[in-house]
Amino acid sequence: MNYEQILLEQAEAFALHLGEHIDQMPERDDSHRALAAALACELSIEHAYALRILFATGAQNAACAMLQVQYDALVRAAWYAYVATDAELEAMLDPEQTFTRPYPGRMVHGLKEQLAGEPALAGLVKPLLAMNDEFTEALGMLEQGGINPLQHAGVGFPVDLFDTVVRCSNGLMYLAFRLLARQGPAGGFIQRMDGALAGFEDALPMACFQDPKRAG
Numbered sequence: 001m002n003y004e005q006i007l008l009e010q011a012e013a014f015a016l017h018l019g020e021h022i023d024q025m026p027e028r029d030d031s032h033r034a035l036a037a038a039l040a041c042e043l044s045i046e047h048a049y050a051l052r053i054l055f056a057t058g059a060q061n062a063a064c065a066m067l068q069v070q071y072d073a074l075v076r077a078a079w080y081a082y083v084a085t086d087a088e089l090e091a092m093l094d095p096e097q098t099f100t101r102p103y104p105g106r107m108v109h110g111l112k113e114q115l116a117g118e119p120a121l122a123g124l125v126k127p128l129l130a131m132n133d134e135f136t137e138a139l140g141m142l143e144q145g146g147i148n149p150l151q152h153a154g155v156g157f158p159v160d161l162f163d164t165v166v167r168c169s170n171g172l173m174y175l176a177f178r179l180l181a182r183q184g185p186a187g188g189f190i191q192r193m194d195g196a197l198a199g200f201e202d203a204l205p206m207a208c209f210q211d212p213k214r215a216g
Contacts, residue, residue, distance in 0.1 A: 032090070041074070044070050045177065047073055075104045079107040079111060108129070131172060134168055138161055170200075
């Protein structure tokens with residue numbers, strides 16, 4: 001078994017492990033805000049699953065593109081949870097209103113502004129942005145180096161890029177599960193999600209561990 005297969009198997013095991021934890025959440029908040037955040041989290045988790053399938057079936061370039069979609073869905077989830085106003089949430093539910101949801105870049109700006117006044121969000125926002133920087137740089141270096149998709153068939157897909165993309169996808173997936181857990185009752189359940197990292201550290205990017213409190 002090669003390195004790529006091992007990392008994908010670790011990623012799948014991590015996803016199943018997190019899913020088992022979230023299935024034990026006793027109840028969920030049924031507010032519009034919590035439901036919107038939860039749906040976006042679940043979409044981001046679905047994209048992570050699709051990314052693994054694409055890599056496993058040899059569609060590496062499509063897998064890399066999926067990572068951006070996974071990130072955007074998690075940004076939306078965080079924006080719904082912590083930035084969107086009640087009026088914006090109501091407008092999204094009203095089919096007669098012409099509400100335009102902000103682009104991900106605007107949502108990220110809103111998250112940064114919220115972080116300035118709410119330091120407890122550091123455990124979500126900082127690793128989220130750090131992973132985006134990491135995989136954006138890796139994909140940019142690939143293009144600058146001239147190794148475009150047409151050449152991959154001849155030289156093989158770069159293992160270091162595969163490693164970055166899968167690890168970042170795993171990290172974003174973890175943040176999505178953790179944010180999903182926050183849509184449940186307050187208490188010790190979120191600490192159980194923190195503990196779910198144990199044993200899977202080797203499949204995650206260092207950005208997941210930059211804030212030891214992981215309070216967001």
